[in-house]
Amino acid sequence: MKDTYILISVLFFIFTLSNYLTVHCQVEPKETLAKLWNIENDEIPQYLSIEKNLSMADGILKPLLDDDNFGGTYIDAIQNKIFVNTLNFTKAEQIKNLTEIRQYINLLNFTRTSNSTAKLNSRF
Ligand SMILES: *[C@@H]1O[C@H](CO)[C@@H](O)[C@H](O)[C@H]1NC(C)=O
Ligand SMILES: *[C@@H]1O[C@H](CO)[C@@H](O)[C@H](O)[C@H]1NC(C)=O
Ligand SMILES: *[C@@H]1O[C@H](CO)[C@@H](O)[C@H](O)[C@H]1NC(C)=O
Ligand SMILES: *[C@@H]1O[C@H](CO)[C@@H](O)[C@H](O)[C@H]1NC(C)=O
Ligand SMILES: *[C@@H]1O[C@H](CO)[C@@H](O)[C@H](O)[C@H]1NC(C)=O
Numbered sequence: 392m393k394d395t396y397i398l399i400s401v402l403f404f405i406f407t408l409s410n411y412l413t414v415h416c417q418v419e420p421k422e423t424l425a426k427l428w429n430i431e432n433d434e435i436p437q438y439l440s441i442e443k444n445l446s447m448a449d450g451i452l453k454p455l456l457d458d459d460n461f462g463g464t465y466i467d468a469i470q471n472k473i474f475v476n477t478l479n480f481t482k483a484e485q486i487k488n489l490t491e492i493r494q495y496i497n498l499l500n501f502t503r504t505s506n507s508t509a510k511l512n513s514r515f
């Protein structure tokens with residue numbers, strides 16, 4: 392009877408431990424994200440929401456960028472900006488002036504580059 396009690400105790404301990412480890416492992420990717428962005432764990436939801444917002448705006452912007460005047464975009468959640476690699480700033484002004492983009496202007500940063508998407512693609 393005593394042996395059975397010990398056995399059950401041990402099994403219960405293992406069960407509890409494995410639950411703890413499972414929970415612990417689910418938390419792990421968040422900590423990695425915090426490290427990547429150099430922020431605290433409790434700031435993650437805020438920056439994920441910014442990232443989601445930027446991705447949405449990026450999805451609207453991308454189809455409007457042609458391959459000769461632009462060289463792709465990248466999102467920076469920490470700065471809350473979409474950086475747009477730009478060759479032709481006249482074209483950039485026209486994009487900024489579009490009705491669907493105007494509301495996102497303060498999220499955009501057009502940065503000079505000499506590599507267009509067309510040029511980058513032709514290298515491969
Ligand atoms: C998402 O984007 C909209 C439009 O630019 C802005 O009004 C809103 O504050 C943004 N939300 C976050 C969490 O950045
Ligand atoms: C820059 O864009 C403008 C507006 O689309 C266009 O008229 C002009 O030819 C472009 N310049 C170059 C160097 O491609
Ligand atoms: C922006 O749009 C307005 C009207 O849609 C137009 O009059 C103006 O010339 C445009 N500006 C640029 C820089 O394209
Ligand atoms: C765009 O980004 C560059 C580099 O981070 C910065 O120097 C510049 O002030 C930014 N411009 C705007 C309008 O945010
Ligand atoms: C353009 O691409 C070349 C080769 O990949 C790279 O060395 C250069 O730094 C790039 N220039 C800019 C402004 O991104």
